[in-house]
Amino acid sequence: MLTERQLLILRAIIDDYIQTAQPVGSRTLSKRDDLSFSSATIRNDMADLEDMGLIEKPHTSAGRIPSEVGYRYYVDHLVETKIIDERETYRLGERLRASAQESEVLIRQAADLLSDLTNYTTVALGPNSQMNRLARIDLMPLDERRGVVLIVTDQGHVEHRTVVFDSPMAPDLVEQTIRFLNDRLKGTPLGQLKFRIGEEVAKLRLAHQEQFEFMMQLIQSTVEVQHPASLYLGGKKNIFNQPEFQTLDTLRPFLEWIDEQERLTDWLESLPNREIYVSIGSENGIVALQNCSVITSDYTLDGKTFGTIAMIGPTRMDYRHGVQMMGQIIEALRRTKLEE
Amino acid sequence: MLTERQLLILRAIIDDYIQTAQPVGSRTLSKRDDLSFSSATIRNDMADLEDMGLIEKPHTSAGRIPSEVGYRYYVDHLVETKIIDERETYRLGERLRASAQESEVLIRQAADLLSDLTNYTTVALGPNSQMNRLARIDLMPLDERRGVVLIVTDQGHVEHRTVVFDSPMAPDLVEQTIRFLNDRLKGTPLGQLKFRIGEEVAKLRLAHQEQFEFMMQLIQSTVEVQHPASLYLGGKKNIFNQPEFQTLDTLRPFLEWIDEQERLTDWLESLPNREIYVSIGSENGIVALQNCSVITSDYTLDGKTFGTIAMIGPTRMDYRHGVQMMGQIIEALRRTKLEE
DNA sequence: GATTAGCACTCAGTAAATATGAGTGCTAAT
DNA sequence: ATTAGCACTCATATTTACTGAGTGCTAATC
Known part of the structure; x- marks a missing residue:
């Protein structure tokens, strides 16, 4: 268990390191107003914190930096998740609603806004x-x-697809098939279209034996319309300003990974369904994001469950601010009504 | 005017530099089979070429590298634009058609293919x-x-847009307006919709005085549907393999520029309408592309004028290969029929 | 007159040598 | 329990010297 002072020191180290990206030394800490101990005392506590695995040193004569375990402790014990600044949330909501009432545009705006607020990259x-x-x-x-x-x-x-038929279309046959599809499938979730159609086809075969070929082709095409989930990236440029991404070795994997839309979508869909979830460093299990932390959250828009939004920054990210902004944004989205 | 030998040397320097990205020295050149002169002779010619502004040296004791003027000369005099390898074109066409018959997918494939063939980044x-x-x-x-x-x-x-009306929709009024729009506007190029509608509105006002408000709103919405040109990027990753983009100072402007979809679209649309056009280094006038050359071409698909495709590489790009591949691809596209 | 051999000179790049200083761990005094 | 003091460590910066690819010029050669 940590002593009062050790907690103070851990917190100071992390706060400092988040700001400066430089290892923090005992003397620097002892000069802080909120730490009125000598550097030697702090050194002793730092040694203890290191033994507990909460901080580590890049090399003998450097200061200390937080370890992943340290960040985890910080996030779990020292970051408040649920502080919603009503006025700020309202303001954010206004900014969002000002841009559009179309949901896809709104989400894109939300991603951009969140990345503006935090200077991290966001994916929605x-x-x-x-x-x-x-x-x-x-x-x-x-x-x-x-x-x-x-x-x-x-x-x-709206989704669409160009279809080429084997034979010319007969207008009434088209109309008939379309009516059939509309009658039977209206209200079906898109994800279940394929399954639902299977049930109906048998009946159809009996009723229209001779034109069955053509109808089948049209139905088939309908089912094959892709339903791509829409993905928005905000503030990709922000990564360039992070000191830990000033070298190609770190930058390149990140950029290559973030540009792979499909993989990104799969990843977001695979995330646990939670309100706000922080994954630190290697916790996320993605090689390209080894040195990144991710704050994710599902969001609802106009009351309906909608999608997922994620914020990606270096492991040394400002968790407190990030979590707060994420909270505000999803709250602002929740309160957004779509019509008018 | 260049002597035979100077031409040979210029060509050798550029070919060599394109391959190695290293300044080329006189001794290296004299060892080539096609240049059986002593290094001293070559040095003299190099000095002349430098006086003419075709090559330059990064510093006193380095070899020579081509100047922009040199590349220009190379492209204008030493690159053959119009060699179409029939068999290769056919093969490329097959690869394209195998992927899809939908034009947008086809274009995306073309961009990817071109970037695979050349290892440069492409934009279509x-x-x-x-x-x-x-x-x-x-x-x-x-x-x-x-x-x-x-x-x-x-x-x-297909394009679409969600509309919110001030008042509830009356089914017959909707139908009436839709029919009106279809009757009057079928066949109109989208770019002229706004203009054409203006002409019709006056007549409409007289005929339907009382429901004019609602109709106007629907018409207005129709006109406001965006017609975004579709933009595809191929092989963005390729830039990472170019030696001249191994530093953040060069890489960052490029990546930031290429990620700005809107600007990219404007730029492509502003290009001169030509078959194949090479812009070298600062010729393109874009700061972020100072050290890049661009090969652009308009293309047609299924006989109809369609769009523009561009290939972006370092100034030290393989112009000969690039121009050839570009030629093959647009030829393959031209020969592609859309149906079946 | 054109070509080539020879040589002094230049300068980026690399490596070894040295200095700097921030930070640590330990011990002894408070 | 805290703090002052001190020897020690090690990344980083600075200096210095060295290497070698390449040039330009001159004089000899074809």
Whole structure:
């Protein structure tokens, strides 16, 4: 267990290191107003903290830097998660709503805003359209054999795909199939389209034996429309200002990793479903993010569960500020009503 | 005017430097099979080439490197633009068509392919939808006051926007307005929508005095649908392998510039309309691309003018190979038919 | 007159040698 | 329990010397 003074010292080391990115020495600490002990005393406590694995030294004659364990202790014991500054949240909400009422734009703004507030890089996973319900399917003919399948969801989300048919389209057959699809599938979550259609197809086969081929092709195409989750990156440039990313060896893996949209999406989707979650250094298990910490949170917009937002900075990140800003943003989003 | 030998030497210097990224000395050159002169002779010619501004030395005791003027001469006199390897073009075409028949996917593949072939970064500006003609407008209601405006073009391109109305939608009024818009605007290039609508509105005002407000709002929304040109980046990572971008000072401006989608689009659109155009070093006038050369070309797909593709590498880029690959790719695209 | 051999000179890059100073751990005094 | 004092460590900066690739010029050669 840590003594009062050791706690004070640990906190001072981390706060200092977060600000300066330089190892912190005992003399520097003893000069602080809130630590009125001699440097020798502090040195003794520092040795103890090091024995406990909370801090470490880069080399013999440097000061101490927090270890991952130290950061973990700091985050778990010394950072308050749930302080919402009402006025600030309101202001953030206003800034968000000023930009748009379209959800995808709103999320992008939120990512940008969060990265502006913290100077870290943010990633936001937009509405997962798998959960959206089908509002309408339509086929828009382009020429004899090509058309665009349109899928609109109850959230105003639109997806589409160009289809080329083996044979020319017969207008009434198209209309018939479209009506069939709309009748049977309206309200189905997109993620379940494929499954639901399977159930209906058997019935269809009996009713329209001869035109079955064509219908099947259209149905098939509908199912194959991709439902990509929308991904937004905010403040990618911020990484350039972090002292720990001033060398190519550290910068390159990060940039290569963050540019891989698909992997990024998978990662965000794989995160535990929580309100605010901090992952420190190697905890995240991603090689390219070894020296990064991540603050993630699911968010809701207009009351509905929506997606995930993440904030990525160096392990030496300002956890207190980061967690606070993240809290404010997701609270501001929660309070945002979409219409008007 | 350059002597035969000077030309040989200039060419050798540039070829060598392109490969090694190291200043080329006279002794190195004299050891080449195609230059059977003594190093002293070569030194004399090098001095002349330097006087003419075609090459320069980084410092007294280094070899020579090509100047921008030198590269320009090289590109204008020593690179053949129009050699199409039929078999290779065919192979590239096959690789492209294998991936998709949807134009946007195809362009993305082309950008990726080109960057794979050259190890440079590529940017492709997709179909400029401004030129696409309107095939259909529709409004899909979401609830009482919200709906999605859908715009489909003759090329199968889809754009959309969520609209919030001041007052609830009356179904027949919506239908009436949609029909009006479709009747009057079908076939209009998207770029001219705004202008064309202006002409029609006056007539509409007379005919439907009382519901004019609502109709106007819908029309307004239609016009405001954005027509973003689609932009694809290929091989961004390649830059990391270029020796001239191994330092943050050079890397950072490049990466920051290339990540700015909007600016990138503007830039591509502002390029002169040509088949294949090479811009060397500071010629491009972009500070972040001072040390880069760019090979750009407009391309056509399925016979129709389509967009622009650009290849960005260090000034010390392999112009011959780059120009050739660019030629092959746009030729492969030109020969690609979209249907089937 | 064109080419080449020879030589003094230049200068980036590297390596070894030295100095600096921030910080530590330990011991003895308070 | 705290603190002053001191020897010790080690990354970093500075100096110095060395190396070698490459040049420009001059004089000899073809």
